[in-house]
Amino acid sequence: MKNTSAMVDPTLIYKRLLTYAALLLLAYIFLFPLIFMIMSSFKPEQQIFTDLFSLRALLPVGDISLKNYISVFEKSAIETMFVNSMFITGATVLLGLLVNSLAAFSLSRLRWKGQKFVLASIIALLIIPFEAISVPLLMLVAHLPWIGWENGQIILENSWLNSLHVQILPMVANTFSIFLFYQFFRDIPKDFDEAAAIDGATPWQIYWKVIVPMSGPVFATVAILQFLNMWNQYLWPIMVVQGESVRPLQPGIQQFFGTTTEWGEIMAYASMVTIPVLVVFLLFQKKFVRSMASAGVKG
């Protein structure tokens, strides 16, 4: 673009070829394990090994079938874990969007006493990584009460362990999400709210009818970050979930990996865990990249 007139310059062409070679080599390094995983998932065990050291490892050739996938469904409760992961991720993302954007709205567009202190506290909490509180949080949720529902009866449970809500509720309120929403809302001109307020709109109406419709990009950013984070969550589920009925996919595949020696099946399981995210990523690629970059820079 910069040097259209110099296109004929042979050193430039040479340089460009070299750059492409580097780009391609790196693309190969970064994509190889993923393509290999997906291709191997369709192949019988023996063929994975014979294809290994040729280009065939990256191609859907030879004895291609869904046998590995069928065995995964036979050997494990992957469908349950899939539903669990979808539910946990979906619920956390939706609740998180609502709760965190409301908090950011309250902090950025309303005036109340103690606001500055609350904002400063949230920024202070940003520095605490989840890893640093996971052990005491485990202690806490092991002793929290919950009203459950079993066989048409309300029962009082005395622990949150081995449940879906223990994987959702602690993850909903998120300092970083609030921070991203706050920064975005703060930059929307105040005139909009004031006009609406003069028309008699309540803060709730201003939030819902004025701010939310204008904030598509930040909602997308937070949703994408939370989706990735929750779908790939591993540490917390292994700590709070023992049984298979509420286990999500990441601990699920780890357990499957520990009990199976069939690489084709492991690759099939891994592909099923990964493909939903890859599809979402490829569909919303531009948004993904922009979200991650903006979140990274702001963080």
Place this chain on the structure above:
Amino acid sequence: MMADSAFIQPPPATRVKKNDSLMRRQRFYGWLMGSPAFFGLILFIFVPFVMALILSFTDQRLLSPNPTEGVGLRNYDRLLAVSWLTQDAQRDEQSKLVLDEKGEPQFERLRKVLRQDPSYKGYSELSAITFSDSRVVLLAKDPIFIKSFINTIKFAFLVIPLQCGAALLLALLVNMGLKGTNFFRTAYFAPVVTSMVVVSIVWTFLYHKDIGLINEFLSSVSFGLIDKINWLGDPAWSMPAIVIMSAWQGAGYQMLIFLAGLQNISEDLYEAASLDGANSWQKFVNVTLPGLRNTTIFVIISTTIAAFGLFTQVDVMTSGGPADSTSTVMYHAVRKGFREQDIGYGSTISVVYFLVILAIAMGQKYYFDKREK
């Protein structure tokens, strides 16, 4: 309707009152709308954080019939206490060194020595360095924690340059504006959206000593000179293996941040450099690198903090082994706090872990403040 009444007849008295009620309404809605998040943050971040501080001074267990008792600083002592002793090699009656089959000098059994001296109560061997006829034995009350701490630092020191360097290279290549850039950017970013568990499993296959592609590749590019490396089974190679994989997984993310940084560097600077006759390398050193300074610091700090949380790769690939060579601070915290259900001790590790993160963040702030001046 309300707008009408406010506009048409606004007597001063009611106006003040209206503002007052507006303020009250803002306060009410402010708390109401913020409360779900504030409640969540207090219950699930602040309370556990305070609990960690308190529990680290107790012998709390996850589920125990016995009442919890305060133990003072015992957990911290158990976690951090280190000591050392020297031993002389054993000699026979003629005061000649007693050597074993390999010609190594012999020392008295350490367990016996430690048991004899009450001041070494609770200690066990961390490592030993032998000089011809004597040796220094480093002792710790929790040698695995000390090893885990060192491993974590080792991981950070290896992964930061590799990952950040790779990310910068990717960003520079992608930023050249060639056709197909979008494809390459997507390709480099793909591992970031893949879960660490899946990445670890696939790489366990690639790292396999006999059938792994990485050994095969190394052997073919070196014409068989490089011997098969037992990547995950050899204490010398297990951590580098995890480092390479982690850098591969994360570099695409930092590439994006570097790309954003690169786009903030003004074109004018490059043009000015061109006019001065600078070549590409000089432009890189004198324009690009200084322009990326803040981005680089940010990337390094965030990678450092992430590196200190290293857990998933270790749990999936090596379970901390072989010979504790990949055990990390977080892995040890989970081992104690969750697997052994020793909440008090696990909390102590969490507190120490948090203090390290805090120190890194403070260092960052200090550095930035100093630069501002």
